[in-house]
Amino acid sequence: xxxxxxxxxxxxxxxxxxxxxxxxxxxxxxxxxxxxxxxxxxxxxxxxxxxxxxxxxxxxxxxxxxxxxxxxxxxxxxxxxxxxxxxxxxxxxxxxxxxxxxxxxxxxxxxxxxxxxxxxxxxxxxxxxxxxxxxxxxxxxxxxxxxxxxxxxxxxxxxxxxxxxxxxxxxxxxxxxxxxxxxxxxxxxxxxxxxxxxxxxxxxxxxxxxxxxxxxxxxxxxxxxxxxxxxxxxxxxxxxxxxxxxxxxxxxxxxxxxxxxxxxxxxxxxxxxxxxxxxxxxxxxxxxxxxxxxxxxxxxxxxxxxxxxxxxxxxxxxxxxxxxxxxxxxxxxxxxxxxxxxxxxxxxxxxxxxxxxxxxxxxxxxxxxxxxxxxxxxxxxxxxxxxxxxxxxxxxxxxxxxxxxxxxxxxxxxxxxxxxxxxxxxxxxxxxxxxxxxxxxxxxxxxxxxxxxxxxxxxxxxxxxxxxxxxxxxxxxxxxxxxxxx
Amino acid sequence: xxxxxxxxxxxxxxxxxxxxxxxxxxxxxxxxxxxxxxxxxxxxxxxxxxxxxxxxxxxxxxxxxxxxxxxxxxxxxxxxxxxxxxxxxxxxxxxxxxxxxxxxxxxxxxxxxxxxxxxxxxxxxxxxxxxxxxxxxxxxxxxxxxxxxxxxxxxxxxxxxxxxxxxxxxxxxxxxxxxxxxxxxxxxxxxxxxxxxxxxxxxxxxxxxxxxxxxxxxxxxxxxxxxxxxxxxxxxxxxxxxxxxxxxxxxxxxxxxxxxxxxxxxxxxxxxxxxxxxxxxxxxxxxxxxxxxxxxxxxxxxxxxxxxxxxxxxxxxxxxxxxxxxxxxxxxxxxxxxxxxxxxxxxxxxxxxxxxxxxxxxxxxxxxxxxxxxxxxxxxxxxxxxxxxxxxxxxxxxxxxxxxxxxxxxxxxxxxxxxxxxxxxxxxxxxxxxxxxxxxxxxxxxxxxxxxxxxxxxxxxxxxxxxxxxxxxxxxxxxxxxxxxx
Numbered sequence: 001x002x003x004x005x006x007x008x009x010x011x012x013x014x015x016x017x018x019x020x021x022x023x024x025x026x027x028x029x030x031x032x033x034x035x036x037x038x039x040x041x042x043x044x045x046x047x048x049x050x051x052x053x054x055x056x057x058x059x060x061x062x063x064x065x066x067x068x069x070x071x072x073x074x075x076x077x078x079x080x081x082x083x084x085x086x087x088x089x090x091x092x093x094x095x096x097x098x099x100x101x102x103x104x105x106x107x108x109x110x111x112x113x114x115x116x117x118x119x120x121x122x123x124x125x126x127x128x129x130x131x132x133x134x135x136x137x138x139x140x141x142x143x144x145x146x147x148x149x150x151x152x153x154x155x156x157x158x159x160x161x162x163x164x165x166x167x168x169x170x171x172x173x174x175x176x177x178x179x180x181x182x183x184x185x186x187x188x189x190x191x192x193x194x195x196x197x198x199x200x201x202x203x204x205x206x207x208x209x210x211x212x213x214x215x216x217x218x219x220x221x222x223x224x225x226x227x228x229x230x231x232x233x234x235x236x237x238x239x240x241x242x243x244x245x246x247x248x249x250x251x252x253x254x255x256x257x258x259x260x261x262x263x264x265x266x267x268x269x270x271x272x273x274x275x276x277x278x279x280x281x282x283x284x285x286x287x288x289x290x291x292x293x294x295x296x297x298x299x300x301x302x303x304x305x306x307x308x309x310x311x312x313x314x315x316x317x318x319x320x321x322x323x324x325x326x327x328x329x330x331x332x333x334x335x336x337x338x339x340x341x342x343x344x345x346x347x348x349x350x351x352x353x354x355x356x357x358x359x360x361x362x363x364x365x366x367x368x369x370x371x372x373x374x375x376x377x378x379x380x381x382x383x384x385x386x387x388x389x390x391x392x393x394x395x396x397x398x399x400x401x402x403x404x405x406x407x408x409x410x411x412x413x414x415x416x417x418x419x420x421x422x423x424x425x426x427x428x429x430x431x432x433x434x435x436x437x438x439x440x441x442x443x444x445x446x447x448x449x450x451x452x453x454x455x456x457x458x459x460x461x462x463x464x465x466x467x468x469x470x471x472x473x474x475x476x477x478x479x480x481x482x483x484x485x486x
Numbered sequence: 487x488x489x490x491x492x493x494x495x496x497x498x499x500x501x502x503x504x505x506x507x508x509x510x511x512x513x514x515x516x517x518x519x520x521x522x523x524x525x526x527x528x529x530x531x532x533x534x535x536x537x538x539x540x541x542x543x544x545x546x547x548x549x550x551x552x553x554x555x556x557x558x559x560x561x562x563x564x565x566x567x568x569x570x571x572x573x574x575x576x577x578x579x580x581x582x583x584x585x586x587x588x589x590x591x592x593x594x595x596x597x598x599x600x601x602x603x604x605x606x607x608x609x610x611x612x613x614x615x616x617x618x619x620x621x622x623x624x625x626x627x628x629x630x631x632x633x634x635x636x637x638x639x640x641x642x643x644x645x646x647x648x649x650x651x652x653x654x655x656x657x658x659x660x661x662x663x664x665x666x667x668x669x670x671x672x673x674x675x676x677x678x679x680x681x682x683x684x685x686x687x688x689x690x691x692x693x694x695x696x697x698x699x700x701x702x703x704x705x706x707x708x709x710x711x712x713x714x715x716x717x718x719x720x721x722x723x724x725x726x727x728x729x730x731x732x733x734x735x736x737x738x739x740x741x742x743x744x745x746x747x748x749x750x751x752x753x754x755x756x757x758x759x760x761x762x763x764x765x766x767x768x769x770x771x772x773x774x775x776x777x778x779x780x781x782x783x784x785x786x787x788x789x790x791x792x793x794x795x796x797x798x799x800x801x802x803x804x805x806x807x808x809x810x811x812x813x814x815x816x817x818x819x820x821x822x823x824x825x826x827x828x829x830x831x832x833x834x835x836x837x838x839x840x841x842x843x844x845x846x847x848x849x850x851x852x853x854x855x856x857x858x859x860x861x862x863x864x865x866x867x868x869x870x871x872x873x874x875x876x877x878x879x880x881x882x883x884x885x886x887x888x889x890x891x892x893x894x895x896x897x898x899x900x901x902x903x904x905x906x907x908x909x910x911x912x913x914x915x916x917x918x919x920x921x922x923x924x925x926x927x928x929x930x931x932x933x934x935x936x937x938x939x940x941x942x943x944x945x946x947x948x949x950x951x952x953x954x955x956x957x958x959x960x961x962x963x964x965x966x967x968x969x970x971x972x
């Protein structure tokens with residue numbers, strides 16, 4: 001699990017994180033405490049929600065964050081870093097307080113996924129890696145969940161390693177896809193390291209390596225009688241592949257008393273071929289033999305195949321999952337929301353001509369409000385950390401921009417979504433197992449209305465600000481409103 | 487450079503590579519030699535060419551390929567691998583012959599980028615990592631080259647780490663972008679490990695950390711007088727940011743006798759803001775101070791900004807470069823093209839109902855034909871490895887599908903593009919330095935006509951098959967033509 005520790009990724013940070021830390025030190029601001037929120041603004045593929053993944057990797061990174069003598073040498077070679085900075089780097093030890101939503105949580109734009117409270121010099125240098133890990137893994141989990149939902153109960157296998165954007169993308173992508181509902185991955189390393197079940201059939205090269213397709217199929221069935229899935233499209237799916245597969249089942253597996261597992265279609269008109277292949281298999285007495293499809297699949301192609309009545313039992317999904325091809329960026333950001341000096345917290349805001357880039361100030365958390373009758377999530381409410389939600393009585397919430405849009409929530413339970421992960425640099429969170437994260441993700445999805453989960457114009461789930469947060473944000477915006485001297 | 491060696495990525499392979507290797511061993515086929523071609527079918531973003539990157543990573547992976555006792559234990563735990571396979575894995579030592587195009591080469595669909603000649607059990611297990619590395623790094627180099635070309639001589643900086651698909655995507659993406667023409671990266675690790683120059687300015691958090699924007703700017707200029715680039719959009723670009731920047735230049739840098747470097751625009755209407763900011767800077771006597779833009783840029787946005795007359799001197803490009811957002815998959819494949827037993831080579835083909843998925847059989851190489859007068863590349867010719875091109879006389883080449891399209895090349899030089907990298911498992915290739923690769927890439931681009939480099943409907947560069955290769959492919963297709971028993 002902790003494979004990150006073998007690598008020194010402490011320098012995987014934007015160079016400006018270090019120059020800014022150096023600047024804070026030079027200005028004797030190192031004891032100023034900063035609060036940073038990690039949040040995102042847009043849901044990939046215009047979906048209704050995202051699945052937050054990457055926390056385990058963040059914890060691994062944070063636990064092992066330190067700088068080697070090689071790093072120190074590197075900074076010195078730049079000739080712009082002060083001795084004070086070099087000392088800081090050499091003696092670096094995580095001291096931050098960090099809160100986060102559990103891995104596998106359903107999350108929405110604007111919600112803090114991670115909040116870091118630390119000396120500004122420390123909080124600043126965590127930015128790049130926390131963003132990179134959460135952005136990548138949330139992206140893949142969110143995409144995989146869409147593909148799994150489109151498959152309507154059929155198994156989805158992650159087959160994308162060869163098209164992943166680097167080795168980490170393959171490994172952590174496989175893990176994120178598994179969390180989001182895939183049954184396993186072709187990536188062997190993800191099995192060894194994370195216990196994501198390794199899956200696979202055969203390549204075209206296996207078939208080509210033999211003098212004939214039939215010989216190749218028979219050799220495979222003899223070698224792996226209990227897991228025989230034959231790839232039938234090397235030469236001609238219906239005239240050669242499927243007949244040879246049936247012949248192999250008859251001549252190799254039947255005498256052994258073993259039922260074959262399936263065939264795989266990897267090219268051509270999958271809808272048509274699957275129907276024809278299904279009929280041929282059924283006619284030969286192999287009604288239980290499954291048909292797997294692969295070939296640039298994603299949620300849209302799978303929905304379309306199923307709409308056409310394709311006879312498919314499972315899907316191997318590659319490049320379009322492992323890169324989230326139709327929406328390959330998860331745009332998480334890491335923004336300063338408050339500072340603290342001598343125990344006094346000062347809220348901070350970033351204003352922008354792009355209104356959606358304006359930040360929400362203050363040290364915050366957020367609650368999910370569940371209807372007690374249905375168990376479904378009705379709304380999220382972003383509050384200051386020290387606000388309490390009283391779920392014993394009705395609660396009126398309102399839209400943060402169209403404030404006349406009001407809703408009274410009654411008969412609900414409020415659940416705080418963020419949990420403490422690090423306390424003064426010490427890990428205080430018990431990491432769940434991968435299977436626990438996968439189960440949790442499933443329960444998170446179950447708590448969402450179908451309207452939020454659809455692909456086209458999903459219902460916009462309510463994420464409101466508490467009255468106090470809204471008041472503070474409005475006050476700060478008005479103060480800044482082009483009147484004040486900067 | 488060789489950071490991969492610290493990691494055991496030998497299991498980053500599709501599970502079926504190992505089950506197939508096991509199968510070959512069970513069938514006593516382990517001495518059968520396989521020839522695999524790694525090639526791609528489509529150019530990202532419908533461009534005119536791709537830049538092949540990733541060879542250095544492939545070499546690092548191959549040199550360090552071996553299996554640990556942990557790996558052996560893993561395979562044993564699966565209960566499907568034979569003792570013979572376990573022995574093979576435990577004693578694995580690379581024995582392959584491998585040819586490849588140098589890193590930074592301009593390449594086209596169908597051309598072998600890597601050819602592996604090895605025992606089938608060995609060649610098979612290299613598939614996933616070779617594809618992953620070449621696919622990812624070629625993708626980013628190809629995208630970065632487009633963005634650099636759109637910038638028309640202005641500097642492009644790679645700023646995407648935080649949105650990269652994992653840590654490797656950030657590191658090797660920074661390296662690939664640099665090879666393709668970026669001047670550096672924000673990623674500090676890529677500087678330490680690869681010597682990609684680290685670049686950066688300041689974040690909004692720096693500005694927010696101080697009581698006022700002016701104070702923040704002055705503190706920065708005092709700390710880094712020689713590299714002052716101020717981010718001017720935290721509150722209000724024209725009413726606050728630019729005036730405060732000018733004030734800082736006047737009050738902090740001018741007395742020191744230092745010329746400021748620049749300002750950065752990160753939101754709002756960059757075209758408009760850049761023109762206004764340029765005027766304000768010019769009026770204040772800072773005609774030489776540069777304006778940098780960042781904010782979800784790519785080649786299209788940059789072309790559009792320049793068309794509008796935006797006053798920009800350099801670009802910081804993030805998520806759309808580091809994920810190749812508009813086209814995030816490089817579809818390289820690894821296909822069996824021949825086998826060899828007792829010294830006899832047998833060519834192999836994969837047929838498909840998707841015509842573009844049909845492979846070109848045989849042990850091959852390819853030549854680039856340059857016009858002696860212009861120095862420009864006129865066409866590529868894929869040949870069998872043992873064919874020789876006589877460039878002392880005219881050469882007639884023809885389109886591999888529309889065979890009536892013929893062209894006579896005269897007064898040319900022929901350059902074989904593939905070089906030998908491994909001989910019987912030993913590295914026989916001298917790796918060029920990063921700077922040499924970058925220079926080579928530049929010369930590769932210089933050798934291409936502008937028509938091939940344009941974005942919209944680029945000229946389709948000629949990639950033909952030699953008569954012998956064409957004859958063999960046609961013969962094999964006709965033999966397979968639904969007549970033969972498979």
